[in-house]
Amino acid sequence: MLIGSFRPANPVFVAPMAGVTDRPFRRILSRFGPGLLFTEMISAAALVQRNRRSLRMLELGPDEGPVVIQLFGKDPNVLAEAARLAEAHGPVAIDINMGCPTPKIVRNGEGAALLRNPELCGRIVAAVRAAVRVPVTVKIRKGWDEQEVTAVEVARAVEAAGAAAVTVHGRTRQMFYGGKADWEIIRRVKEAVSIPVIGNGDVDGPQAARAMLEQTGCAAVMIGRAALGNPWIVSRTVHFLQTGELLPPPSLAERVALARLHLSYLVEDKGERIAVPEMRKHAVWYLKGLPGANRFKDRLYRATTEAEMAAILAEIAEA
Ligand SMILES: Cc1cc2nc3c(=O)[nH]c(=O)nc-3n(C[C@H](O)[C@H](O)[C@H](O)COP(=O)(O)O)c2cc1C
Numbered sequence: 001m002l003i004g005s006f007r008p009a010n011p012v013f014v015a016p017m018a019g020v021t022d023r024p025f026r027r028i029l030s031r032f033g034p035g036l037l038f039t040e041m042i043s044a045a046a047l048v049q050r051n052r053r054s055l056r057m058l059e060l061g062p063d064e065g066p067v068v069i070q071l072f073g074k075d076p077n078v079l080a081e082a083a084r085l086a087e088a089h090g091p092v093a094i095d096i097n098m099g100c101p102t103p104k105i106v107r108n109g110e111g112a113a114l115l116r117n118p119e120l121c122g123r124i125v126a127a128v129r130a131a132v133r134v135p136v137t138v139k140i141r142k143g144w145d146e147q148e149v150t151a152v153e154v155a156r157a158v159e160a161a162g163a164a165a166v167t168v169h170g171r172t173r174q175m176f177y178g179g180k181a182d183w184e185i186i187r188r189v190k191e192a193v194s195i196p197v198i199g200n201g202d203v204d205g206p207q208a209a210r211a212m213l214e215q216t217g218c219a220a221v222m223i224g225r226a227a228l229g230n231p232w233i234v235s236r237t238v239h240f241l242q243t244g245e246l247l248p249p250p251s252l253a254e255r256v257a258l259a260r261l262h263l264s265y266l267v268e269d270k271g272e273r274i275a276v277p278e279m280r281k282h283a284v285w286y287l288k289g290l291p292g293a294n295r296f297k298d299r300l301y302r303a304t305t306e307a308e309m310a311a312i313l314a315e316i317a318e319a
């Protein structure tokens with residue numbers, strides 16, 4: 001598959017996830033060879049106002065795999081200006097968020113609210129495309145609700161406006177993250193457009209990735225929640241798609257070691273005061289499903305320094 005002139009090394013992508021796919025986690029994920037990574041969604045309006053925190057989110061590290069910067073907004077001109085700022089940081093593409101279901105975002109006409117206005121979706125892509133040289137992609141959902149399934153219409157509109165690829169999450173806005181993703185809508189979008197379609201929703205392992213590719217004809221799969229604390233899913237899926245062989249899941253020692261590395265990347269990037277609280281959720285994800293991990297959870301949540309958290313992790317590895 002080609003996104004503009006960029007050819008991903010494999011069809012296993014990791015989803016944009018706010019509060020999760022920051023630079024430290026992308027650095028971790030990059031060790032597992034994803035075809036493409038995405039930043040967290042970044043507010044175009046905040047970028048244009050030169051908000052410091054948002055500008056920082058544009059920074060890509062030297063040891064990350066190919067990264068797409070995702071922006072959210074609704075005003076074509078604001079998104080175009082934000083895209084110019086983003087492009088200077090060297091992303092493979094600029095992605096526009098047209099699927100975020102959060103009430104605060106959709107009330108503002110952004111994220112999934114755009115699914116109700118395919119014409120505006122097209123204008124946004126046209127404006128951003130005119131502003132940057134890198135390819136412009138979009139990430140959409142099935143529709144607003146079951147009465148308003150607009151994925152095909154929106155995909156056609158953004159393709160006509162020059163989008164280089166479209167990701168389809170097979171849930172409506174009304175479903176948020178509940179229920180089951182509808183893969184049939186991914187297949188329908190794939191049949192309706194000629195740009196690459198990236199399938200998203202409920203890919204929870206290597207077999208599901210193969211099933212989605214087969215059932216929908218999508219060019220790549222995008223993994224979201226199943227990658228939380230589990231970046232191994234990326235290399236295991238790539239390997240499975242290439243060879244049909246299922247590699248064993250990571251050992252406890254491997255999980256703890258990677259959590260430790262993740263913590264150090266977070267501290268390096270954000271400083272201990274911010275990193276330690278942010279690491280708590282990741283640490284619990286890394287330990288998910290491991291027998292006896294629960295009794296460490298409370299302690300991980302109370303840890304306030306890197307040394308404290310590292311000591312708890314070391315204890316878990318020895319337990
Ligand atoms: C914590 C979290 C944060 C998310 N943030 C974003 C985001 O910033 N941009 C976006 O397009 N989608 C976001 N999503 C949606 C995911 O990219 C993905 O579409 C969704 O989780 C479905 O894929 P999955 O079933 O593999 O998790 C987020 C999802 C989660 C769980």
